[in-house]
Amino acid sequence: MKAYCGHIIYTPTSLAFEILPKGYVVVNDRGIIQGVYASDKYPYGNEIEVVDLGNQLLIPAMNDLHVHAPQFANMGIAMDVPLLLWLNKYTFPEEAKFADIEYARTIYTQFVDELVKQGTMRAAVFATIHTPATLLLADLFHQKGIGAHIGLVAMDRNSPDNLCNSVDEAIEGTNELLAHTKNYPLVNAIITPRFVPSCSPQMLRALSKQAKDRHLSIQSHLCETTNEINWVMELEPEALSYADVYHRYGLLTHDTLMAHCVYPSDIDMGLLQQTGTTIVHCPTSNCNLASGIAPIRRLLEAGIPVTLGSDVAAGHDLSMFQVMQSAIQMSKLNSAIHKRQVSALSLSEVFYMATKLGGSFFGKVGSFEVGYEFDALVIDNDSPMHDSIYNSDTLYTRLERFVYHGNVYQIKKRYCQGKEILIK
Ligand SMILES: [Zn+2]
Structure with missing residues (x-):
């Protein structure tokens, strides 16, 4: 198992985003999500490897x-x-x-x-x-x-x-x-x-x-x-x-x-x-x-x-x-x-x-919920204004800016069913 720690944004329903600043997605060896946690609710200590994504966004692919x-x-x-x-x-x-x-x-x-x-x-x-x-x-x-x-x-x-x-x-x-x-x-x-x-x-x-x-x-x-x-x-x-x-x-x-x-x-x-x-x-x-x-x-x-x-x-x-x-x-x-x-x-x-x-x-693809396949993108579109502030509002703004104004160079990693997919 492995945990990815970053600013997690996804849509369990079409009505609103679920936003977890510095949250965790825990993924098993078959690429299936085992748990999604807010930063203060993470139940594992050093037991499993943590991939720290820093100040980057983690969204479904x-x-x-x-x-x-x-x-x-x-x-x-x-x-x-x-x-x-x-x-x-x-x-x-x-x-x-x-x-x-x-x-x-x-x-x-x-x-x-x-x-x-x-x-x-x-x-x-x-x-x-x-x-x-x-x-x-x-x-x-x-x-x-x-x-x-x-x-x-x-x-x-x-x-x-x-x-x-x-x-x-x-x-x-x-x-x-x-x-x-x-x-x-x-x-x-x-x-x-x-x-x-x-x-x-x-x-x-x-x-x-x-x-x-x-x-x-x-x-x-x-x-x-x-x-x-x-x-x-x-x-x-x-x-x-x-x-x-x-x-x-x-x-x-x-x-x-x-x-x-x-x-x-x-x-x-x-x-x-x-x-x-x-x-x-x-x-x-x-x-x-x-x-x-x-x-x-x-x-x-x-x-x-x-x-x-x-x-x-x-x-x-x-x-x-x-x-x-x-x-x-x-x-x-x-x-x-x-x-x-x-x-x-x-x-x-x-x-x-x-x-x-x-x-x-x-299949079970497209969300960060237990049982879903881990298809994900790591987005780095931070700007100096937001360096030290992460809450739901500023993270929503970062996602919105990426949707309207992002580019492929800001997509730092891509995962399909838990495996990193590299670009040429
Ligand atoms: Zn057509």
């Missing part, structure tokens, strides 16, 4: 619940068109390159390194239709020692020929990924229909069956733009709404992540509630593609779980701190547009989304 690894080379560029044009003009040509395993190795290696650098220890990732490159991505996560649900993307209609797989190829590809990751404790496969326009009814049916048979989570996109929704309703005229298409094929479950949900209808909202589906809010992406402002407060008030995703490369940065900041800013614009009738998101709400709620897709 980040979880990114929606990111496209093969779009990494396009991060920060190609923002001049809306979603459907953007896919055809920039994204599909880039993803087609992953037929080349050496190209995949170059980009995926950089992608995983950058995730770690930004403090993200777990991610729900879209790969491409290409099985060899997707297996390689799983290897890279495993070798790095961080966690992922990796999706071999299924798409068999309305897509370029070189980016279509058949139903059999999609199912077999995920079976191969499952066999390949059998001994990778932190890496798993996730069922990944790209979105309704690129998946035939046969594909959606087969994927739903595979998810059920193999007990897998599911990820896709939902209600990102109005043009996309109109297209879905043309393609699936019998459906009552966009979410109803997924629902009819059994793809909305407690283990489903749906990115965006900028324009949910009342029917969509009802189905999300009823099925326990989680929405992944991607505010930087929604802003960059001018998709719109997702009604996050409305989703939360309806009891629909909401977590956060970078959605690189429609999102321009892998930093989940930047995504948190953007989520608050978008919610403030939304509040202003609605004449303050809708409240903005608080810092603790978005922090909770990126840590404890996002982490729940990977």
Whole structure:
């Protein structure tokens, strides 16, 4: 066992931060938290090793619940068109390159390194239709020692020929990924229909069956733009709404992540509630593609779980701190547009989304509570003003400043399941 002593900040609930100035997190040899103590309640003397983090913050590591690894080379560029044009003009040509395993190795290696650098220890990732490159991505996560649900993307209609797989190829590809990751404790496969326009009814049916048979989570996109929704309703005229298409094929479950949900209808909202589906809010992406402002407060008030995703490369940065900041800013614009009738998101709400709620897709991850895996970041953003003062208020201020204004150089250490993960 080992104890980490520092300024501990985490969110057991979305309502408020738990802040323990010079508190202790005790972690066993398997990386599981055994106890969390305020400085005057620490029960161990010299019996166990103490890692003294000095005046640094100790916070849970980040979880990114929606990111496209093969779009990494396009991060920060190609923002001049809306979603459907953007896919055809920039994204599909880039993803087609992953037929080349050496190209995949170059980009995926950089992608995983950058995730770690930004403090993200777990991610729900879209790969491409290409099985060899997707297996390689799983290897890279495993070798790095961080966690992922990796999706071999299924798409068999309305897509370029070189980016279509058949139903059999999609199912077999995920079976191969499952066999390949059998001994990778932190890496798993996730069922990944790209979105309704690129998946035939046969594909959606087969994927739903595979998810059920193999007990897998599911990820896709939902209600990102109005043009996309109109297209879905043309393609699936019998459906009552966009979410109803997924629902009819059994793809909305407690283990489903749906990115965006900028324009949910009342029917969509009802189905999300009823099925326990989680929405992944991607505010930087929604802003960059001018998709719109997702009604996050409305989703939360309806009891629909909401977590956060970078959605690189429609999102321009892998930093989940930047995504948190953007989520608050978008919610403030939304509040202003609605004449303050809708409240903005608080810092603790978005922090909770990126840590404890996002982490729940990977086991007991994302909080400093007994039984949780020790996924953590050590942040050094002290300033002379605060040198000798540590109380809950000043530590909250330091966290807030880091979320809005921090950088990777201030992340001094990264841990996933108790193991320190080094950057290059
Ligand atoms: Zn996406």
